[in-house]
Amino acid sequence: AQSVTQLGSHVSVSEGALVLLRCNYSSSVPPYLFWYVQYPNQGLQLLLKYTSAATLVKGINGFEAEFKKSETSFHLTKPSAHMSDAAEYFCAVTPGFGNEKLTFGTGTRLTIIP
C-alpha cells in the first residue's frame, strides 16, 4: 500500500520568495510520484512527475522537485513565487508496478502575499 503526507494544509509566502511545499510518501515498492496543481473551479493539472529517472525533476511554471529515497520525500520548490502561483497543490503516488491508481495527499493551499 502507498500513501502521501503533505505537511501544512496552508502555506503563505511573499511574492518573490522561495516556495517550498512538503510531501512525504510511503510505499512498499519503488514509487512513481506526481505533483498536480488545482486552480479555482478547475480540474487538476500536472506540474511534474518522477518515474525513476533523474531524481531532480523540473516541471512547468518554474517548479521542480527532488526525489530523496533516504528521506522518503518529494518536496516541491520554486525559487521565486509569483502571484499566479496561488492555487492548491497535490502530491500523489502510484506503485511502480501493478495497477495505475493514484493516491493523493490532502493538498496544500498556497497563498502569495503581494
Next chain:
Amino acid sequence: DAGVIQSPRHEVTEMGQEVTLRCKPISGHNSLFWYRQTMMRGLELLIYFNNNVPIDDSGMPEDRFSAKMPNASFSTLKIQPSEPRDSAVYFCASSLGDRFQPQHFGDGTRLSIL
C-alpha cells in the same frame, strides 16, 4: 487537442432524484477515472476503467452509485437515489493507461443535492 470534457458543469437537484454525470475522455486514452472531491474527505477515487472495463470500483460509496463506459469515448456516473451527502465536485480523468503517464482531468461537475 480537446481535453477531458465533463457535463454538466453544475447540477442542482432535490434529494431522491437520479443524477447522471457524463465524461468524454481524451481521444486515444484508454484509462478513465472518476473522482469525488469534498472539503472533508479530499480527493477520492471512485472507480477506474481500462479499455472500457472496470478495474477497481472499491471507492464507490454504495449501491446508489454506478458507473458505465459503453465505449472508448464516453462514460457516465449515476447516482440513484441522490442524497445531500453526495454533494461534491466530481472529476473525470483519463490517461494513456501506463502508471507513469499523467492523468488529465476535466473541469469537474459541481453537484448540489438539496
